[in-house]
Amino acid sequence: MNDQVLGWVRAAKRIAVLTGAGMSAESGVPTFRDAQTGLWAQFDPAQLATEEAFRARPSMVWDWYAFRREMIAQVEPNAGHKALADFARRHPGRMTLITQNVDGLHQRAGSPGVLALHGNIFEDKWLDPPKACCNAAAAAAGSPPYCDRCGNMLRPDVVWFGEALPLRTLAAAEDAARACDLMLVVGTSGVVYPAAGLARTAAGKVVIINPHPTDLDDAADAVLRGTAAQLLPQLMED
Ligand code: BJW
Secondary structure (H helix, E strand, O other), rough: HHHHHHHHHHHHOOEEEEEOOOHHHHHHHOHHHHHHOOOOOOHHHHHOOHHHHHHHHHHHHHHHHHHHHHHHHOOOOOOOOOOOOHHHHOOOOEEEEEEEOOOOHHHHHOOOOEEEEEEEEEEEEOOOOOOOOOHHHHOOOOOOEEEOOOOOEEEEEEEOOOOOOOHHHHHHHHHHHHHHHHHEEEOOOOOOOOHHHHHHHHHOOOEEEEEOOOOOOOOOOOOEOHHHHHHHHHOOOO
């Protein structure tokens, strides 16, 4: 382990952690953009992760999310998720955990107050503003489920391209980035904004944990080439 970075962790009063899909890779959740194994190695994201795609092919997009829900429900938080949750338990109030992941694994590991920028794959919301007749608990079974009075469809409560991030969650993440003296950027390619911008506006030192180069490496004070489940337990052990 890099002694300089260990020193930064020990000295930091406020640590922000920004995680991406690589955080959950060792739990068995595929990333998006890894060339061979990524979810988008065979799919065009514009065909799946936009409102336009859902309106054009609701069953196809719904079924893709249903497949991912089933897969994620079967995996467990890894040693990296657990190291962050344990650190938060030992150092209440010292760390803010910001994630782009929709898989809920940080929350299942026990991390408190997770700022989930891109939503939660296990929750649904109405595609169009709900009317009085739209009752999610009584939605007609379908792929996707729908309101049998007005035809409104349920969709996963995740943030697609072109959609705004949850306002308060993003504001809290921006505050944490501006206030931190250390930001750990774990398992993200750093290509999706505004999440990636948090690393560029971090007030403190920026440390990247990733086995491969990322778009944020130029913003880093240190880059640790390794995986989340290997490096986080060593880094967060104190
Ligand atoms: C490991 C590892 C191991 C492997 N350990 N590491 C500024 C500039 C340019 C464009 C824009 C901009 N601002 C906004 C945009 C547009 C757009 C955008 O960013 N486009 C770019 C792609 C060009 N952004 C948006 O549209 C956002 N909305 C927005 O800006 O709204 C504005 C608005 C305001 C007001 C009103 C209306 C609109 C929304 C972005 C939503 C992103 N959604 C997705 C899908 C979520 C749902 C789902 O899960 O299906 O979020 S896209 C996808 O990418 C997902 C991820 O959270 C996100 C980031 O991916 P991530 O996590 O980085 O994964 P990968 O696969 O890219 O990388 C994995 C990494 O892990 C790799 O580096 C590996 O090496 C590494 N790794 N194993 C550690 N074991």
